[in-house]
Amino acid sequence: MFLGKGIYLSVRLETVHNRLVYKAKSMTLTDEIIKLKREKKAVILAHNYQRPEIQDIADYVGDSIELSRRAVEEKEAEMIVFSAVDFMAESAAILNPEKKVLLPSLGARCPMAQMLTVHEIKRWKVLYPLVPVVLYVNTLASAKAYCDICCTSANAAEVVNSVNAETVLFGPDRNLAEHVQRETGKTIIPIPERGFCPTHVLFQPEDTRMLKTRYPDAVSMVHPECTVEMQDIADFIGSTSQMCRYVKKSNAETFIVATEEGILHRLRKENPGKKFVLAYEDVVCPNMKLNTLERLYASLKEEKHVITIPEAVAKKARKALERMFELKN
Ligand code: 13P
Numbered sequence: 001m002f003l004g005k006g007i008y009l010s011v012r013l014e015t016v017h018n019r020l021v022y023k024a025k026s027m028t029l030t031d032e033i034i035k036l037k038r039e040k041k042a043v044i045l046a047h048n049y050q051r052p053e054i055q056d057i058a059d060y061v062g063d064s065i066e067l068s069r070r071a072v073e074e075k076e077a078e079m080i081v082f083s084a085v086d087f088m089a090e091s092a093a094i095l096n097p098e099k100k101v102l103l104p105s106l107g108a109r110c111p112m113a114q115m116l117t118v119h120e121i122k123r124w125k126v127l128y129p130l131v132p133v134v135l136y137v138n139t140l141a142s143a144k145a146y147c148d149i150c151c152t153s154a155n156a157a158e159v160v161n162s163v164n165a166e167t168v169l170f171g172p173d174r175n176l177a178e179h180v181q182r183e184t185g186k187t188i189i190p191i192p193e194r195g196f197c198p199t200h201v202l203f204q205p206e207d208t209r210m211l212k213t214r215y216p217d218a219v220s221m222v223h224p225e226c227t228v229e230m231q232d233i234a235d236f237i238g239s240t241s242q243m244c245r246y247v248k249k250s251n252a253e254t255f256i257v258a259t260e261e262g263i264l265h266r267l268r269k270e271n272p273g274k275k276f277v278l279a280y281e282d283v284v285c286p287n288m289k290l291n292t293l294e295r296l297y298a299s300l301k302e303e304k305h306v307i308t309i310p311e312a313v314a315k316k317a318r319k320a321l322e323r324m325f326e327l328k329n
């Protein structure tokens, strides 16, 4: 009994010691990052899913449309460190050909973006030659070059409504496609047929229903990459930053959140009096989480990994992104 307590105490002390060492290390790293950032005239843009320590050090934290906009607005910066996944850094590089755009971890690739190849788009275009192609920004630059206009989860319905056609080819997310179809009443053909986000499909309605019994007054917020069944039980459907704005305006005290866990840091920081519960425990996008403070530091110091897009591809993809920005959203 006594020995058991002793071991428990020593494990606890070791954990506390490790935490303190990590905290001290990340404090020095944070200082180093801030110093390098100034020296290199760099800005750090971080997605809402990034680790808390990265969100805290970033110049700007946001959803995909806000980060793309911000990348263009940062006129003074010579370098953009994009702490997110491949397609977001690619969009920044497309929109800022004169700036150096860095992705801290080369492995941070969005699997959904890999699901739509140029070959697949061409195949659908042959089947529907007169139908416009709307692509979610969660696509590679090479795919964007073959679309008429891009959209994000914040403006997908608005973009589809802006297109002068009743039928639209839409990819790669099947769940977002279904959401858009409901919102616009247009015929949406998903390309590929079953593109999805491996992280968001983990949310299931049963779990939210269970949580609602525990928190009967809670409001449920669902990202449109979640399944239609999840969308059906949502009080609010929107992009990550739209969720943040919704919470600020809402009088509710408790929120059930169906999107990646990284957003909880921002929600809690901005709304200290409110309670946030993930709709399913520990839902993580492993790709987003590949960016660590250490990798961010190495990225700035060694100016890696530079994202470059061949100009022939960038030129076409830029048009599709700029058409989206021309809409008031
Ligand atoms: P947001 O634009 O809503 O931040 O979404 C990006 C994304 O990849 C969600 O999985």
Ligand code: SF4
Pocket (backbone or CB within 6 Å): 085, 110, 111, 112, 113, 138, 197, 198, 199, 200, 225, 260, 285, 287, 288
């Ligand atoms: Fe891609 Fe899903 Fe991760 Fe978003 S959460 S970056 S869609 S894998």
